[in-house]
Amino acid sequence: MAGLTLQLLGLQLFTGVALGALYVLLAVGLSLIFGMLTVVNFAHGAFYMLGAYVGMWLLMHGVNFWLALALAPLAVGLLGLAVERTLIRPLYGRGIDYPLLLTFGLSYIIVEGVRVVFGNTGYPVDTPEILQGAVNIGVGYFPLYRLFVIAATAVILLALWLFLERTSFGLIVRAGARDPQIVRILGVDVARVWLIVFGLGTALAALAGVLAAPLQGVIPEMGGPILAEAFVVTVVGGMGSLVGAVLAGLLVGVVVSMTSLFAPEMSRVAIFALMAVVLLIKPQGFFGRAGLMS
Amino acid sequence: MTERITGVTRRRAAAMAGAALASPFLFHIARAQTANIKVGFPVPLTGPYGAEAQDQVRAAQVAIAEFNETGGLKGRQAELLVRDDKLNPGEAATRALELCETDKVDFVVGSLSASVQLAVNNVTKARKVLYNSISQSDAINEAKDFSPYTFHEALNPHMTGGAVGRYAFAKYGKKVAFLTADYAYGYEMVRGFQAAGKPMGVQTLIDVRHPLGATDFSTLLPRIQALRPEVLVISNFGRDQQIALKQATDFGLKKSMKIVVPILLYTGRIAAGAQAFDGVVGGTSYYWGIEKTIPSAKAFNDRFRKMHNGRVPSDYGSLAYAGVKTFLMASRQAGTTDPQAVIPVMEALKYDDYKGPEYYRKCDHQAVQSVFIIESKNAPAGDPDVFNVIATDAPNEVNLRSCEELGFK
Structure with missing residues (x-):
């Protein structure tokens, strides 16, 4: 292929990583919720969209970007807490398809709600002034804002890792994921842990939404396609595995990017082809545990 | 939207009775x-x-x-x-x-x-x-x-792509890359541009297709940039156009090439703001600013x-x-x-x-009809005067495909 240089490959790889960063954020929240609660959260894309809309609304009302980046996930996270407490909690122990159907329906309600309030057409979101423009990263010019998305994702993942590995609450979360019954017998309020984990997962989705808004604007349907892609990422990485979600997210981003270079029409199909191949070789995904779905 | 009573169902019977009292036309x-x-x-x-x-x-x-x-x-x-x-x-x-x-x-x-x-x-x-x-x-x-x-x-792609192509290739250069929505509109536009470009010796470096309703063009842009075209023709519409132009601006493409679109949308320009559209040239069937003349x-x-x-x-x-x-x-x-x-x-x-x-x-x-060639200008938010009309292609059947070409005998 003409014009294929190492520089172009490098730039394309970087583009893939930036794209993957958003998949990672979404998939980590999805995986966290599934790993702890065994809830397949079909409303995750709707929470992502809601985060983007709340962020857009805050920006429209003069709130600065950094504050919006903190407030929108907080607001949507609180909504997540309410959803877990009132809608999902009564369904624990009833089999995996109950919360799946519930969140599926919930996603429709959230999307329609946003349509009612904000209309069908969507809004553009300006890139914060300080992050506008492109910088030379050695292999070519790359948008500053996308670099910021990669950095922000890395910081959030680090914070999440410290939270789960270094705090006593994190220890309870990890123990609760492995064997909720024993944790309960030890006198830990597992219900509260699950509540917080669900809230945290939705807040992460909302954060991804706010980060995505300056890239592509906001529209009520924006959560649909990316939810499908995030599910692929969690399946490839192994349902419930955070490390898996991170690695698979970046991998999917790079696969999309590299496919786009050679056959742009195939880039979306490539995601699913990747999933099919991984599942044929490793049915649990990269780091999946057996038996979670049953 | 206009909801009309289309048939008698049991559910609608009450509504029909009410409407019947109000409207004699119903009978x-x-x-x-x-x-x-x-x-x-x-x-x-x-x-x-x-x-x-x-x-x-x-x-x-x-x-x-x-x-x-x-x-x-x-x-x-x-x-x-x-x-x-x-x-x-x-x-x-x-x-x-x-x-x-x-x-x-x-x-x-x-x-x-x-x-x-x-x-x-x-x-x-x-x-x-x-x-x-x-x-x-x-x-x-x-x-x-x-x-x-x-x-x-409406205009058709042959007229629009032709008018914009003839203007842009002569002015900005003959090495051209295309970024195109993967459906009939995109293909027809590219054909319109290429038909106009052929006698001018225009060289197509690449034609990258993207799916309709795409939200991320980032993976397609580095390749286009690497080919160093003089003109990038982005043939898509609506929200796709807004996002593509924004991301192309973010990637700094405007520094090395002129971005041209077949139809420069007024609604899109108003929604996306001056920055993403700044300096982009395109065609239109109408811009309200022509009211001056x-x-x-x-x-x-x-x-x-x-x-x-x-x-x-x-x-x-x-x-x-x-x-x-x-x-x-x-x-x-x-x-x-x-x-x-x-x-x-x-x-x-x-x-x-x-x-x-x-x-x-x-x-x-x-x-x-006429095709207007317009360029987006850096107007402040809220100002409806966002384009300059830089050329007008007068109504002329020569710019249409002939009746024979279309299959009419």
């Missing part, structure tokens, strides 16, 4: 001469072209109001039946079928997609209902899709402003105005809405509804 089973003239109007209110579609509704309402205020057709008033086709050919065909069969519309005007309009046209031509398409398509001009009932008020544009803008709180009409909105207005005016001239009487009037029409002189070419019913 007219047959379509009497006093019945309203119904204009079916399927447009994609939901989806990536929603903003454009809503403006089409607004402009169509202006045409309807104007017709009714000036006495209608021997006292018959016109009404607009808006339907959401969701940018889906199947949905559009269903809506068009309902409009023809259940609502018994006199005309259909609408659609905002190269493929959707063909679906609507299939329905209307089979049912011998007059249809005026107000979005771009080359196929609708061709003999296999044409019928005497089909009119095309064209009286019919001034008159139309004023009416639109008066009816819609001072806002100005968009390009695609204006097409809806012209599409509805020509049918209504032709039926007034014919003295009836009977298609057999309206068609010859339409074919002979020389009209200047809003943008200067136009007429429908006899063989394919394509509106022969």
Whole structure:
């Protein structure tokens, strides 16, 4: 292929990583919720969209970007807490398809709600002034804002890792994921842990939404396609595995990017082809545990 | 939207009884001469072209109001039946079928997609209902899709791509890359550009296709950048155009190449702001700013402003105005809405509804009209004057494909 240089490959790889960063954020929240609660959260894309809309609304009302980046996930996270407490909690122990159907329906309600309030057409979101423009990263010019998305994702993942590995609450979360019954017998309020984990997962989705808004604007349907892609990422990485979600997210981003270079029409199909191949070789995904779905 | 009672169901019986008391017209089973003239109007209110579609509704309402205020057709008033086709050919065909069969519309005007309009046209031509398409398509001009009932008020990609291409390639360079929406509109635009570029010696470096409704173009841009084209032609529409231009700006593409689009959308420019569109050159069927030199544009803008709180009409909105207005005016001239009487009037029409002189070419019913070349300027937010008209391609059949080329004998 003409014009294929190492520089172009490098730039394309970087583009893939930036794209993957958003998949990672979404998939980590999805995986966290599934790993702890065994809830397949079909409303995750709707929470992502809601985060983007709340962020857009805050920006429209003069709130600065950094504050919006903190407030929108907080607001949507609180909504997540309410959803877990009132809608999902009564369904624990009833089999995996109950919360799946519930969140599926919930996603429709959230999307329609946003349509009612904000209309069908969507809004553009300006890139914060300080992050506008492109910088030379050695292999070519790359948008500053996308670099910021990669950095922000890395910081959030680090914070999440410290939270789960270094705090006593994190220890309870990890123990609760492995064997909720024993944790309960030890006198830990597992219900509260699950509540917080669900809230945290939705807040992460909302954060991804706010980060995505300056890239592509906001529209009520924006959560649909990316939810499908995030599910692929969690399946490839192994349902419930955070490390898996991170690695698979970046991998999917790079696969999309590299496919786009050679056959742009195939880039979306490539995601699913990747999933099919991984599942044929490793049915649990990269780091999946057996038996979670049953 | 206009919700009409279409059949007697048990659920609707109460509503029907209430409506019957209010409206004596409900008892007219047959379509009497006093019945309203119904204009079916399927447009994609939901989806990536929603903003454009809503403006089409607004402009169509202006045409309807104007017709009714000036006495209608021997006292018959016109009404607009808006339907959401969701940018889906199947949905559009269903809506068009309902409009023809259940609502018994006199005309259909609408659609905002190269493929959707063909679906609507299939329905209307089979049912011998007059249809005026107000979005771009080359196929609708061709003999296999044409019928005497089909009119095309919009520009077509051959005219638009041709006009923009002739201007841009001469001015900005002959090494060209294309970024193209992967459906009929995109292909036809690229063909239009390439047809214009061929005699000029234009060289196509690459044609990258992206799916309709894409949200991320980042993976496609580095390759285009690496090829160092002088001109990048981005042939997509609506939200796709806004996002593509924003991301191309973010990647710094404008520093090394001129970005050109076949249709530079007013609604998109207003929504996305000055930065993403800054310096982008494109074609349009209409920009409200031509009112400085064209009286019919001034008159139309004023009416639109008066009816819609001072806002100005968009390009695609204006097409809806012209599409509805020509049918209504032709039926007034014919003295009836009977298609057999309206068609010859339409074919002979020389009209200047809003943008200067136009007429429908006899063989394919394509509106022969001017194409404006515009450039986006760095106007502050809230200022509706966002484009400079930098050239005008006057109405000329030479810029259309010939009747023979389209398959007419």
